[in-house]
Structure formats: C-alpha cells, structure tokens
Ligand code: G6P
C-alpha cells in the first residue's frame with residue numbers, strides 16, 4: 001500500500017470549541033481542510049502509529065466521505081485498527097461505549113450535534129480519548145497548536161471501504177472492523193435498567209412517542225423501545241437517519257421539537273414524549289401537559305435513580321454545569337452527597353466520573369448521563385425515566401409536582417441571541433465583566449444584586465484551572481442570571497442568558513416559567529441594556 005505525504009500550509013481557525021471543531025460543511029469539504037485537522041489530532045496525541053480508534057458519525061451530509069478520508073489517514077499514519085459503525089453511523093454515546101468496551105486509544109466522532117446538516121449547513125469532528133470522553137482542554141489546545149504549524153499530512157492510497165457490510169477487512173496492515181452500531185449499546189442499556197419492568201409497563205398500555213428527529217437515534221430507539229421493550233410499532237417517529245435531518249433542526253427542545261410539544265399538550269397526548277438530537281447525546285422529556293426542563297430532569301433522575309438496578313446502591317455524587325439550575329443541588333443535599341459545579345461542556349465531567357466522585361451528571365443544554373459512558377446519553381435518560389415511571393406508576397406531571405412540593409421549584413429559562421455581530425456581543429460581555437465588582441447593592445427593575453462574579457473552575461482531580469467560564473449575577477429573593485458566549489456556533493456570536501428563580505416548597509409551583517421569570521428578565525434587560533446593545537427586541541430562541 002502506497003502512503004503519500006502531502007505538503008500543506010497551516011489553515012487558520014481550526015480551533016476546537018465546546019465540543020470539537022465545528023464549521024460549515026463546505027468548509028470541511030475544502031481541499032485538505034478535514035485532512036489537516038485529522039493529521040493535527042494524530043500529531044497532538046503523539047501519532048497514530050500502532051493505535052486503535054473508533055470512528056462513526058450521526059449520518060449527516062459528508063459523514064461517509066469524511067470517514068473514508070479518516071480511514072485512509074489512519075492507515076497512512078500507521079494505526080493498527082479502526083472500528084467503524086455500519087454505514088458510518090454511531091451515536092455519540094454508543095461511540096463512547098465502543099471506545100471503552102474495546103479499550104481503543106480513542107475515537108473520532110463526526111457530528112455537529114443539534115445543528116442542521118446538509119451541504120450548506122454544519123459539520124464537525126470531535127476526538128474522544130481512551131476513557132470514552134471528549135478530549136480534555138489540554139489535548140484540544142495541542143491539536144490547535146498543531147493546526148497552526150502543520151506542513152504535511154499522510155494518507156494511504158487505498159480503495160473505498162465497504163461500510164455497508166458488517167465484518168473485518170484490511171487496509172495495508174490496518175484492520176477495519178465494521179460493527180452493528182446498536183448491538184453493544186443495547187446490551188449496555190439492558191444491564192443498567194429493569195427491562196422486564198419496562199416491558200410490563202408497555203404491555204399494560206403505557207403509551208409513548210419518541211421523536212428521533214430523522215437523526216442517529218432512530219435505529220437505536222427502534223431496536224430498544226419497539227424491539228427489546230415491546231413498545232407498539234410507530235412509537236418511534238422520524239426514525240430513519242437522513243443526511244439533512246429531514247430538512248429540520250435536530251435539537252430536542254420545545255422550539256425545534258414543536259410538533260411533539262403540541263402533541264403532548266393536546267388531548268391526544270401519550271403518557272410520555274421524548275426526543276433526541278442529531279448525534280443522540282441530548283434528550284427532551286415531556287409528560288402529558290408537562291414539559292420537564294433539563295435542569296429539573298437531572299434533579300428528578302438523581303432523586304429517583306435508586307429505582308433502577310444500576311443505581312440501586314445510591315449515587316456517589318452529582319455534577320452539573322454552572323448555568324444548569326440549582327435543582328439538583330437540593331437533591332444532593334437531601335441525599336447527603338456532593339454536587340459539583342463545572343464549566344459548560346461534557347468534557348469537564350470526565351475526571352469526576354473517572355475518579356468515582358459522581359455517578360450522574362447533567363446540563364441545562366438537554367444533556368444527562370452517568371458513569372456508564374463518558375458522554376451524555378439521550379436514550380439512557382429516556383430509559384431511566386421509563387424505569388422510574390414503571391416503578392412509580394404515576395404520571396410525569398404528578399412526579400414533577402411531588403418533587404417541587406418537597407424541594408421547591410427552580411423556575412428556569414434560557415434566552416439565546418443567535419448570530420449577533422461578534423463585536424456587539426463581545427462589547428456587551430466585556431462591559432458587564434468590567435461592572436461585576438460594582439454590581440452588588442445596585443437595584444435593577446426592583447431587584448437587588450447581592451453577588452456577581454466570573455466563573456472559574458478548579459478541577460479537584462487534576463488541579464487544572466479553567467477561567468472565563470461565564471458571568472454570574474445573583475439577586476435577593478433567589479434569582480440568578482448567567483451570561484455566556486456559546487462555544488458551538490458557526491456564525492457570528494451567540495449570547496446565552498440563563499434565567500432562574502427559586503420558589504421554596506411552600507410557594508406557587510404552577511406558574512408559567514415566563515411569568516415567574518418576568519421580574520428577573522426585566523432586571524437583566526435593565527442591567528445590560530441588551531436590547532439597545534444587540535439591536536434585538538427578543539431572543540431568537542427561548543427554551
Ligand atoms: C455541546 C456539549 C455540551 C454543552 C453544549 C453547550 O452540546 O456537548 O456539553 O453543554 O455544547 O453549547 P454552547 O453552545 O452553549 O457552548
């Protein structure tokens with residue numbers, strides 16, 4: 001097999017963000033763009049020589065072509081083995097599991113998660129390390145450094161690999177193993193949850209709609225929900241992964257999964273509605289007439305996890321990203337376990353999970369997961385909910401109400417100002433940053449600031465420090481506002497504003513969150529003069 005060394009000039013801007021390198025698909029398709037990033041990844045991990053990898057993606061446009069390039073580059077760089085999902089498909093949590101199960105050196109996941117797919121939409125590449133989790137910041141920084149000085153890449157001159165047939169083949173000395181993307185993941189799920197109890201739940205007439213949003217969880221949900229668990233055919237909708245996600249936006253939230261939300265709020269609502277995103281790591285949970293915010297879902301799952309076999313012994317601890325609401329902190333306090341607060345990005349949970357400090361983690365951005373893999377896991381969250389519903393035998397709405405009656409409710413909402421000019425977003429952010437020290441004591445629209453800071457994380461396991469992780473402002477009366485610039489966008493800047501108002505166990509838990517949060521929103525707008533500064537009268541997306 002001939003290995004070519006192709007000379008190149010470094011490409012600017014190949015800096016991994018919150019979750020790998022995300023760019024417009026056409027950018028990834030430019031000559032050498034993907035190749036140079038992949039070579040930089042290999043260089044950053046000390047070369048691919050003799051190493052094994054898992055490779056797969058969410059099936060979006062360019063997925064299969066990108067995999068062919070990666071296979072030839074892995075062979076060109078002397079890798080010993082690559083495990084690939086059939087047809088190039090692997091959900092992010094399934095890829096994480098395969099890395100751990102097969103003890104590979106790492107994996108490459110091709111996805112832009114919840115962002116749309118297609119030649120004019122988004123593509124992405126993420127490298128995961130041997131624990132199955134996203135590369136930590138030190139590794140992503142060295143990838144970026146490599147991209148800045150890369151002068152050549154290596155690629156094997158080899159034939160296109162048949163990704164449709166399960167089995168082993170060779171490219172030079174490198175073994176390529178095409179695997180069923182679902183089988184091992186399904187077995188893992190069966191080991192965590194009481195499948196008999198969930199089967200009985202469905203057999204007893206429990207109804208559900210799982211919206212795979214034309215993305216990667218379709219085959220997984222079909223095999224597990226309709227196959228192993230006996231849910232009626234048709235429970236999983238939009239189940240065939242398509243290259244452009246049916247022209248949609250595969251983001252499981254009330255805005256992008258609106259048809260499911262409408263169904264769940266109607267007379268015809270099944271007992272449970274759920275959805276997952278492009279690459280299968282996010283989830284949305286909605287009961288009959290009751291949307292469960294990701295922050296509440298994390299708290300509820302933590303409070304009830306002992307009802308599922310894998311968590312019967314209790315949780316070691318809980319972790320949440322900083323902008324996630326404090327609902328799970330109250331559960332941790334009740335259980336007498338630690339709750340860790342990390343920066344946004346699943347990679348920050350890795351050390352805590354590896355050290356056995358936490359069992360369950362979650363983020364406001366619709367991610368929940370546990371120590372079974374090192375990624376968030378959409379279907380896992382749905383199955384844990386199903387296991388809890390099978391044990392508790394109550395509607396989601398009642399479970400929520402009982403939870404709030406016990407712990408109080410953290411009303412929560414996120415405002416996203418998308419694709420704003422970077423200058424305007426940065427200026428707003430920097431102005432607020434400069435004001436933090438003087439905010440306490442000031443009153444905005446009737447609310448008094450009692451504390452303000454910029455979040456820095458000191459990793460308790462490896463001692464690393466991550467600064468500049470978001471601005472936090474607390475108000476008297478249990479309100480908090482957090483400001484962050486998104487790290488996953490591909491156009492301009494996206495300002496995220498996270499709004500929260502705690503109401504204790506005696507308070508009113510039945511309000512519309514937008515009503516409960518009105519005073520906090522007014523205080524936030526007055527404090528930042530956001531509308532004038534960004535030239536926006538409303539956020540693009542409210543979740
Ligand atoms: C990805 C990561 C999540 C993170 C989210 C935040 O989905 O996997 O861990 O919470 O990005 O994205 P943002 O756009 O807010 O930086």
Ligand code: ZN
Pocket residue numbers: 092112113114277278279280281282
């Ligand atoms: Zn995702």
